[in-house]
Structures are given as structure tokens and as C-alpha cells.
Amino acid sequence: MDFRLTPEAQEFYDEVCAFFDEHLDAETIAREERTGDGFDRAFHEALAERGWVAADWPKKFGGQERDAHEMYVLDQEFLRRGCPRNTSVTTGLVGNTLRVVGTERQKRELLPGIASGRIVISLGYSEPQAGSDVAAAQTRARREGDHWRIDGQKMFTTGAHLTDYIFLLARSDASGGKRDGLTMFLVPTDSEGFEAQAVPTLGGERTNLSFYSGVRVPDWLRVGEVDGGWDVMKVALSLEQGVGFSGSAETLHRRALEWAERAGRLDDPLVRERLARTALNAEVGKLLEQRAVWMTAEGRPMRAEGPMCKLFTSEALIEDAGSLLDMLGPDALESGGGPTSPAAAAVEFFQRYAQGTAIYAGTSEIMRSLIAEQGLGLPRSRSG
Ligand SMILES: Cc1cc2nc3c(=O)[nH]c(=O)nc-3n(C[C@H](O)[C@H](O)[C@H](O)COP(=O)(O)OP(=O)(O)OC[C@H]3O[C@@H](n4cnc5c(N)ncnc54)[C@H](O)[C@@H]3O)c2cc1C
Structure with a gap:
């Protein structure tokens, strides 16, 4: 290619x-x-x-x-x-x-x-007891004439305090298999009974708990068939494939290099080695992402290539940010506005930010399972 x-x-x-x-x-x-x-x-x-x-x-x-x-x-x-x-x-x-x-x-x-x-729209998939196993969602949807009544709670509804709709996965029938009785909705956030509560994260990102108490949603905002929510989720989840963080890795590398220059540490072989490894990982991540982009552009079916981007770039970012933070030593704690502090603060930020990249849009364990199943043809390891 x-x-x-x-x-x-x-x-x-x-x-x-x-x-x-x-x-x-x-x-x-x-x-x-x-x-x-x-x-x-x-x-x-x-x-x-x-x-x-x-x-x-x-x-x-x-x-x-x-x-x-x-x-x-x-x-x-x-x-x-x-x-x-x-x-x-x-x-x-x-x-x-x-x-x-x-x-x-x-x-x-x-x-x-x-x-x-x-x-603008947020994703309301995850619940306190349904994250990786998102089909276990328990938020209820009950039909009442030309409306639906929604009751339940979602976790990690990022942006819910600012967006106009929540793209919500709800249980419309609890009598069958867990993927059978799900329905998707667009829930207007100005509805009575909707509430978003802030959840601050280590990476500085604000996400939310979102609550639904007798929220009424008109039927025209149901997405897909009644009890056909899993088919809609399959489309939505397939569109999340191929996310990668090589852009963040490049910025991490640039800021760490800036620190080394300002701190006069560029001649130190240990510093050079860590900087080189970060640059290398950013490049590998970019190549994996470009392969996925090229396959999409060519209309080729993606199997494990998307999960490979997500897995490699998030895990490499976590490892590199940790290694660079160690390299900075006490400088990483410096907040006094000295010559190295803006770059050092950026590295410290990346060490926190990186942790979430291996969780949202599917955890690393789930990415490994997808690579094993879709790429290597190994048997499915998860139940349900
Ligand atoms: C900052 C942030 C923003 C987010 N934004 C959103 C959002 O906007 N909308 C939304 O709906 N969700 C969002 N999420 C939720 C995210 O998708 C879930 O956190 C993620 O899917 C993991 O679910 P969980 O937290 O319930 O962990 P669990 O699924 O309970 O997993 C716990 C641990 O068990 C492992 N595990 C679980 N199942 C398996 C398995 N079958 N095999 C091997 N290991 C397994 C996981 O890898 C993990 O290490 C966000 C999360 C974070 C941290």
C-alpha cells in the first residue's frame, strides 16, 4: 500500500x-x-x-x-x-x-x-453493571401509546450536560435473550425526568452519570425496530472501529523533546533512548491507522485491523507516558512556572489522559478478543 x-x-x-x-x-x-x-x-x-x-x-x-x-x-x-x-x-x-x-x-x-x-449528541450505552457487556443494559423502555417511558441509569455518558440528545440503549423486553429485547432511542436532554451528574476523571475529562425517571420519548425518536436495538448497536459499534491515538503520541513526544532540550538533557543516552522509543511507537501507530484508513477508502472489509489500531496506540501511549514521566523525575511535579514546567506539565497530563484510552470505545481485553476472533479465527471466549 x-x-x-x-x-x-x-x-x-x-x-x-x-x-x-x-x-x-x-x-x-x-x-x-x-x-x-x-x-x-x-x-x-x-x-x-x-x-x-x-x-x-x-x-x-x-x-x-x-x-x-x-x-x-x-x-x-x-x-x-x-x-x-x-x-x-x-x-x-x-x-x-x-x-x-x-x-x-x-x-x-x-x-x-x-x-x-x-x-450535538452523546452516547448512552454503558451502565454501572453493563460496560464491556453492553447488551446486559437494564434501563427500561415501556410503550405508552405514541410515546415511550424510559426509566433507569447510565454511566459514563460523556457530554450529557451539554448535548441535545442521548443515543440510548434500553431494554424493551426482558423475557428473552439479552440481545433480543433491546431498543435504541434518541432521548432529548430537555425532557422532564432527565438529569446529568458530573463524574470527574483522572485524565481531566468530565463524564457523567445520567438518570431517566419516567422520561417520555415520542416514537418517532426510536431508532431501528422495536426490540431490534442490537442490530442498531452493531452498526454504531462498527463505526467506532479504527480509532487510534498516534496524534496524541506525536504530541507527547514533541513535548518530552521540548523538556529534554530546555533541561539540557539531550546528550543523556537514557533520555535519548526513551524519546526514540516514543517516536517509534507514534510512527508504528500511525502506520496501523493509515492501513485501516486505506482499507476503508478501498472498501475492503476490516477484520482485526481496527482493534489493532486501538490496542496498540492506547497501550503504547500508556507505556510511553509512564516511562517519560519517570524520566522527568522531580521536574514532573514542578508547577512554579520555570523554563521546563510547561513541557513537564504536558507529559504529566498525558500520563493521566492515557489511562482512559485503553477503556473507552472498548477495553484492551475486548480488543484482544476481537483480534483473536476476527483476525485469527479463534473461538469466541466471551459468554452471551
Ligand atoms: C473517560 C471515559 C469516557 C467514557 N465515555 C462513554 C460514553 O460517552 N458513553 C458510553 O456509553 N460509555 C462511555 N464510557 C464507558 C466505557 O465504554 C466502559 O467503561 C468500557 O466499555 C468498560 O466497561 P466497564 O467500565 O463497565 O468495565 P467492565 O466491562 O466491568 O470491565 C472491567 C475489567 O474487566 C475486563 N473484562 C470485561 N469483560 C471481559 C471479557 N469478556 N474478557 C476479558 N476481560 C474482560 C475489562 O477489560 C476491564 O479490565 C466511557 C468510559 C470512560 C473511562
Whole structure:
């Protein structure tokens, strides 16, 4: 395969860099560091104005029909710059799912709002007792005429305090197998009975507990068939495949190098070795990601390639951030505004941020199982 950017993607990359230079200011980054919101309304609206919230969508839905290479360029720049992006990612994912399984009304009323930046959406899959085993969800959905009544609790509903809808997995029938009685909904967050409570995380990201007490959802906001929620989840989960963190690894390496230069430690062979290993892992991660992007662009079916990106880049980020933090020694605790402190603080931040990358969008153990099953053809190890 050809690992170079296509000429179109290279041109797009230059446009994307200029856009980030113009719209991502230090204040936005500082606000994100303070709140961990993963979303900045003004930046999101500027992105929408350029047509890049749903840049890969057909023009009739407000997109620009950008290909997989161009989408990778945009995604990587978000990571490299540390730009708030969680809610952009979840919104895009739900929009893409609606494009596949949504009704005509949902496409007509929701997709233009997503592409124009007016509508943002969180994922409400996980529950206190259903994370990796997401099909064990217990949040209940009961039909009442032309509405549904939702009761229950979700865990880790990132962005729920800011978004317009929760893309919710609920149990509509508890009498059969656990994947049989599930139904998906878009729950408006301004509904009576909905509440989001903050959950701060080690990585600085704010996520939420979300509560549903007799929330009424009109039937037109049901996504997919009644009791057919698992089919919708399969589409949504397949779209999450191929996430990688090589952009974060590049930034970690750059900041650690900056520290070594300022601290006068570049001649130290132990420092050089750790920096080299981080650069190497960032490069390997990027190549794995580019392979997945290339396969998507070529329309080739992905088997283990997506989970390989997620597994390698998250585990390498955790290992490298830990190793670089050790290298910094007491400098990692320095917060007095000395010459090395901004770079040292960045490395310290990455050590915390990295931990979550091996959990959300599927843990490392689940990625290993997928590689074993889909890539190596080994028997399924999980029950249910
Ligand atoms: C910062 C953050 C943001 C998140 N954002 C969202 C969000 O927006 N929406 C949402 O719905 N969810 C979100 N999640 C939830 C995330 O998807 C789950 O945390 C994840 O799926 C793991 O589920 P769990 O936490 O219940 O752990 P569990 O599934 O209970 O796993 C506990 C441990 O057991 C291991 N394990 C579990 N099952 C198996 C198995 N079959 N084989 C081998 N090992 C196994 C896991 O790998 C893990 O090490 C977020 C999580 C975090 C940390």
C-alpha cells in the first residue's frame, strides 16, 4: 500500500492546519483543561460553517463527500492540537448510524441540524453493571401509546450536560435473550425526568452519570425496530472501529523533546533512548491507522485491523507516558512556572489522559478478543 497522503488529502491538511491556527486559541485550550468538557460550542460552530462537522457526508445532508484519507487528516489534527473533540466524535457517530438505519423523518429533521452544528449528541450505552457487556443494559423502555417511558441509569455518558440528545440503549423486553429485547432511542436532554451528574476523571475529562425517571420519548425518536436495538448497536459499534491515538503520541513526544532540550538533557543516552522509543511507537501507530484508513477508502472489509489500531496506540501511549514521566523525575511535579514546567506539565497530563484510552470505545481485553476472533479465527471466549 501507499502510505503517502493523496494530493487531495495533502491539500486538505494545509487547509485544516490554517483553520486550527485561526480558530483554536489558547483560551479555548485553557477552558478545556479547566472543565474537561470535550466540547467547545464556538469551535464546533466554526467547524460546521466550514462544512467539516460531517465532512464525509453526501452534499444533500450538508457534507462535502470527503474521503477516508481526508477524514483521517482532520481527526489527527484534533488529537495533535489537544482540541476538545469528544462530542464532535459522538455526534458524527450517531449521525452516521442514522444515515444507515434512520427513518426518512429522522434523516430529514436531524441530519441537517447535526451537519450545521446545531445538534450535538452523546452516547448512552454503558451502565454501572453493563460496560464491556453492553447488551446486559437494564434501563427500561415501556410503550405508552405514541410515546415511550424510559426509566433507569447510565454511566459514563460523556457530554450529557451539554448535548441535545442521548443515543440510548434500553431494554424493551426482558423475557428473552439479552440481545433480543433491546431498543435504541434518541432521548432529548430537555425532557422532564432527565438529569446529568458530573463524574470527574483522572485524565481531566468530565463524564457523567445520567438518570431517566419516567422520561417520555415520542416514537418517532426510536431508532431501528422495536426490540431490534442490537442490530442498531452493531452498526454504531462498527463505526467506532479504527480509532487510534498516534496524534496524541506525536504530541507527547514533541513535548518530552521540548523538556529534554530546555533541561539540557539531550546528550543523556537514557533520555535519548526513551524519546526514540516514543517516536517509534507514534510512527508504528500511525502506520496501523493509515492501513485501516486505506482499507476503508478501498472498501475492503476490516477484520482485526481496527482493534489493532486501538490496542496498540492506547497501550503504547500508556507505556510511553509512564516511562517519560519517570524520566522527568522531580521536574514532573514542578508547577512554579520555570523554563521546563510547561513541557513537564504536558507529559504529566498525558500520563493521566492515557489511562482512559485503553477503556473507552472498548477495553484492551475486548480488543484482544476481537483480534483473536476476527483476525485469527479463534473461538469466541466471551459468554452471551
Ligand atoms: C473517560 C471515559 C469516557 C467514557 N465515555 C462513554 C460514553 O460517552 N458513553 C458510553 O456509553 N460509555 C462511555 N464510557 C464507558 C466505557 O465504554 C466502559 O467503561 C468500557 O466499555 C468498560 O466497561 P466497564 O467500565 O463497565 O468495565 P467492565 O466491562 O466491568 O470491565 C472491567 C475489567 O474487566 C475486563 N473484562 C470485561 N469483560 C471481559 C471479557 N469478556 N474478557 C476479558 N476481560 C474482560 C475489562 O477489560 C476491564 O479490565 C466511557 C468510559 C470512560 C473511562
